[in-house]
Amino acid sequence: MFIIFIMISSAACAHQPITLFCHGIVDTSKQADRYTNGLQEPKKSFDFPDAAIPEGYNLNNLIFTACNFFGKPVNRNAMYMGHDQDIVTLEQQIKPDINYILYGVSRGGFAAITYLAEKNPENIQALIIDSAPANIISAVDEFQHAIGYKFAEDKKTQEYVFNYLFPAYVINSKPSVENIANITNKNLPVFIVHAKTDTRVHIRSAWQLYVAFLQAGFTSVYLIELDQGKHAYYMQGPDSEKYLQALHSFYKKHNFNYDSTFATIDNLEIFQPDIDDILKKITADKHDMQKNYEQQKSYNGIILSCLTIVTAAILIAQRNL
DSSP states (O other): OHHHHHHHHHHHHHHSOEEEEEOOSSOOGGGGGGGTTTOOSSEEEOOOGGGSOOOSSSHHHHHHHHHHTTTOOOOGGGOOTTSTHHHHHHHHHOOTTSOEEEEEETHHHHHHHHHHHHHOOSOEEEEEEESOOSOTTHHHHHHHHHHTOOSOOSHHHHHHHHHHHSTTSOTTOOOHHHHGGGOOOTTOOEEEEEETTOSSSOTHHHHHHHHHHHHTTOSOEEEEEESSOOTTOGGGSTTHHHHHHHHHHHHHHTTOOOOTTTOOOSOGGGGOOOHHHHHHHHHHHHHHHHHHHHHHHHHHHHHHHHHHHHHHHHHHHHHHO
16 A cells, blocks of 8 residues: 555656746745745755855955845846846756746746746746736836935836846846736746735736736736735745645646645635736826825925025024124
8 A cells, every 4th residue: 555655646746847946136045945835846946146156356245245144145246137147047947858837936936937938938837926026127116206206217217227236137128027928828827926015026016917917818827915924935924824725726726736734725716806906906006106206205395495494594593603
């Protein structure tokens, strides 16, 4: 009986794709250790170029050393932000005669989409996207709205600002959300998870990606919105069980290995909201962003006026002394 069990288990593993974990920026392949309950065997992780220790004695090396002291490797000269050498590195991990599930966190998810769109491999069986940005450059515009001051009005200027911060980023790179339509396998199962409280990458990115996949004609797309979660630490957060239940139920539905402890959701349609409802969320979010910008801009004006009055009062007082 034991031998039969071993034979069945071996056969199951033989048909199970390798889960290839793609880590985010300011991290390494060890990020996969935080996703142990979600990564089914066989699994593999690797390092993107920015995880490497920079050579020489320069500003980039100094920044890396300082940040790495706190466990956050920041190699700006190798941060390709999901493009260029990130795609080359990802492609090098994939053997054409082996099937894979791509599991990307943040930049890793962005890179996975870009890789699929540019290379269209036939051996990718599923795509899992955790807290991935829909458009890397949008971070600049979001920052402008947050501080109430626009220093880069158009997308091109925003891209140059981003390139200044991350010099390895290639100007005119195409955002993943615009690349989705170029993926030819529309039957690819896609699992998107994002937390409403993620302060690094706003949940609007998940909405935009979900809509883009549906509009491109994908047939099996799921959107899991967690109420709480810290960026890249969702599985350590209060909604980890919801995440794992949805993920392993996704595995089960699409005939991958799964943990029966978590695969308890039979109707995954609850994670397939109507596209019109998501479009309404996106529209409302744009309105909120603009409203917050106007409020912050108004606060900035009040602060500037107060500073001007105080400065003038000090100058007048000095003259009268």
